[in-house]
Amino acid sequence: MFKRALVVFENESISPEALLYARELALRMDSEITLLMLIEMAFLDQTWLGSKRSALSQMEERVGALLAEPLEQLMKAGVAAGAALRVGDPAQELVKFLAERPPYQVVIWGSGPELPEPGTGRRGHWLSRAQPALECPLLWAGAREAGEARAK
Amino acid sequence: MSEPAPGKIIVVDDEELALKAMRRILEKSGHQVSTYTNPVRALERLEQEEYDLLLADLQMPPYIDGLELMAKARRVWPAIEVILITGYASLPSAVEAVKQGAFHYLAKPVKPEELRRLVDQALEQRRSRQAALAPGQERLASGPVSPFIIGQSPAMRRVQEIIAQIAPTDCNVLVLGESGTGKELVARALHQQSDRRKGPFVAFNCGAFSEELIANELFGHEAGAYTGAGGQKRGLLEEASGGTLFLDEIGEMPLSMQVKLLRVLQEREMLRVGGTQPIALDLRVVAATAADLKAAAAAGAFRQDLFYRLNVVTLELPRLAQRREDIGLLAQHFLARSTRRMERRAKGLGPQALELLRDYAFPGNVRELENIMERTAALARGEVITPQDLPPDLSQVRLAPFPEAEEAVPTLADLERDYILHLLERTGGSKGQTARLLGIDRASLWRKMKRFGLS
Numbered sequence: 001m002f003k004r005a006l007v008v009f010e011n012e013s014i015s016p017e018a019l020l021y022a023r024e025l026a027l028r029m030d031s032e033i034t035l036l037m038l039i040e041m042a043f044l045d046q047t048w049l050g051s052k053r054s055a056l057s058q059m060e061e062r063v064g065a066l067l068a069e070p071l072e073q074l075m076k077a078g079v080a081a082g083a084a085l086r087v088g089d090p091a092q093e094l095v096k097f098l099a100e101r102p103p104y105q106v107v108i109w110g111s112g113p114e115l116p117e118p119g120t121g122r123r124g125h126w127l128s129r130a131q132p133a134l135e136c137p138l139l140w141a142g143a144r145e146a147g148e149a150r151a152k
Numbered sequence: 153m154s155e156p157a158p159g160k161i162i163v164v165d166d167e168e169l170a171l172k173a174m175r176r177i178l179e180k181s182g183h184q185v186s187t188y189t190n191p192v193r194a195l196e197r198l199e200q201e202e203y204d205l206l207l208a209d210l211q212m213p214p215y216i217d218g219l220e221l222m223a224k225a226r227r228v229w230p231a232i233e234v235i236l237i238t239g240y241a242s243l244p245s246a247v248e249a250v251k252q253g254a255f256h257y258l259a260k261p262v263k264p265e266e267l268r269r270l271v272d273q274a275l276e277q278r279r280s281r282q283a284a285l286a287p288g289q290e291r292l293a294s295g296p297v298s299p300f301i302i303g304q305s306p307a308m309r310r311v312q313e314i315i316a317q318i319a320p321t322d323c324n325v326l327v328l329g330e331s332g333t334g335k336e337l338v339a340r341a342l343h344q345q346s347d348r349r350k351g352p353f354v355a356f357n358c359g360a361f362s363e364e365l366i367a368n369e370l371f372g373h374e375a376g377a378y379t380g381a382g383g384q385k386r387g388l389l390e391e392a393s394g395g396t397l398f399l400d401e402i403g404e405m406p407l408s409m410q411v412k413l414l415r416v417l418q419e420r421e422m423l424r425v426g427g428t429q430p431i432a433l434d435l436r437v438v439a440a441t442a443a444d445l446k447a448a449a450a451a452g453a454f455r456q457d458l459f460y461r462l463n464v465v466t467l468e469l470p471r472l473a474q475r476r477e478d479i480g481l482l483a484q485h486f487l488a489r490s491t492r493r494m495e496r497r498a499k500g501l502g503p504q505a506l507e508l509l510r511d512y513a514f515p516g517n518v519r520e521l522e523n524i525m526e527r528t529a530a531l532a533r534g535e536v537i538t539p540q541d542l543p544p545d546l547s548q549v550r551l552a553p554f555p556e557a558e559e560a561v562p563t564l565a566d567l568e569r570d571y572i573l574h575l576l577e578r579t580g581g582s583k584g585q586t587a588r589l590l591g592i593d594r595a596s597l598w599r600k601m602k603r604f605g606l607s
Contacts, residue, residue, distance in 0.1 A: 106515035
């Protein structure tokens with residue numbers, strides 16, 4: 001059964017097209033939506049732990065406020081929705097997030113107006129590197145240009 | 153007043169006592185009655201056979217409720233009459249049931265006289281409606297050839313060929329495919345085209361129940377096997393004997409149940425929960441999953457011996473996006489079916505609308521296309537479907553598969569970064585120790601870390 005869709009965002013950037021698509025998909029498939037914000041942050045350096053704690057707490061507050069509006073819109077439209085924040089290496093955090101939950105049927109990339117270029121090794125997008133670990137399609141959602149009949 | 157003609161009635165209630173009482177009352181009136189405690193099983197029956205009237209309990213936890221059962225039954229037999237029964241009689245749910253098209257509503261305990269009267273009235277209404285329908289309009293489901301298997305694409309032709317080839321053999325089949333690709337319908341097609349076609353087809357979703365419920369559903373139980381197990385109950389394995397058992401989402405089956413299922417497949421017999429007498433079974437198992445079962449077996453999350461026992465033949469269903477040439481055919485099929493059912497005007501798809509559909513990714517596969525066409529049929533303004541009639545995201549959002557990383561041959565810099573990271577982790581983040589192990593000074597390490605974004 002198609003039960004869950006995951007919209008993944010990076011570094012506090014949210015694409016309205018990804019949200020529109022997620023809402024419509026959830027409505028026609030009667031499925032739930034999870035919004036996942038991934039923030040890249042290294043933990044290995046010797047910065048004072050207190051400053052990390054403070055940065056994390058501020059980030060949680062900011063991301064919470066940022067996701068509150070789309071969450072509310074989804075729920076107003078009758079879509080069951082939730083949100084989560086993960087901080088660290090984005091690829092690892094995404095895989096860990098997925099491993100802890102029942103399977104999603106689609107992952108939608110919800111940040112960035114342009115489709116990232118394919119690359120090799122570390123030069124590709126981190127999500128491209130995480131892709132082989134996913135069990136479902138990974139889609140990019142962007143704005144369709146005026147008069148555009150087909151996706152390229 | 154003339155004696156009302158008897159009807160064919162299906163009664164669904166999770167309380168066995170109530171079920172038996174209703175059966176007795178209705179059979180006394182001359183009706184042909186089938187009874188089910190499990191609504192999912194009742195629905196399977198309804199997909200195979202037509203009934204005049206459905207009598208369903210409103211609350212049947214943990215299964216689907218009476219309203220959902222009514223909706224699903226009407227998708228197959230639109231003219232079936234429905235009376236909902238409940239022990240939780242309340243005005244709002246009664247209003248909701250009637251608003252959604254139920255003939256009437258009965259509160260428990262059901263009074264025999266009231267039941268007889270309402271059943272006669274519902275059957276009378278059904279007969280009047282049938283008289284108004286043209287022949288052939290009654291059944292909307294597509295019969296043995298399912299729309300999910302409709303397709304002219306090479307991928308679907310291959311699936312049809314394999315089904316025809318393996319259906320007459322009695323081997324177990326593992327159907328692989330994403331959600332909405334039609335795995336259950338392939339299992340039904342295998343059953344329909346096999347020598348077991350006169351036997352039962354029983355479907356069970358292993359992902360929808362807890363371990364205890366799976367055991368209870370598959371194996372049944374003896375009277376008093378556990379608290380609450382009042383009478384004896386036949387399990388689905390027994391019910392499927394002589395036919396085909398379809399196990400959906402097999403990858404979700406708990407490991408303890410996998411052992412029991414393996415034993416059944418090896419020994420061709422089973423014990424009910426709390427039972428001591430083995431029961432012989434003659435069944436074919438078709439299992440399905442959207443997960444990578446081979447990888448799960450390799451990782452120890454799924455029993456390898458069961459995997460090989462189920463995976464005698466593998467049938468892999470393509471995603472709808474992999475057979476785009478079938479989208480037009482399927483869309484037209486679903487549109488025609490929905491407009492007929494809803495008595496709407498739309499007759500066909502315009503070229504732009506068709507192009508948008510052919511361009512779309514369909515992560516929900518054929519089921520998503522079906523849902524889109526159903527909504528479109530209901531909302532379309534003209535006879536030809538235009539992009540404005542389709543869901544807004546189809547024309548406003550451009551979807552693309554996220555680019556896959558090209559084969560990653562690590563560069564020297566990649567390896568250097570990974571090694572530094574490894575040593576930093578090993579030394580608990582100590583730059584001094586890491587530099588010593590690398591044979592460089594701290595300043596060089598610091599520069600490298602900065603270059604690789606590790607600081």
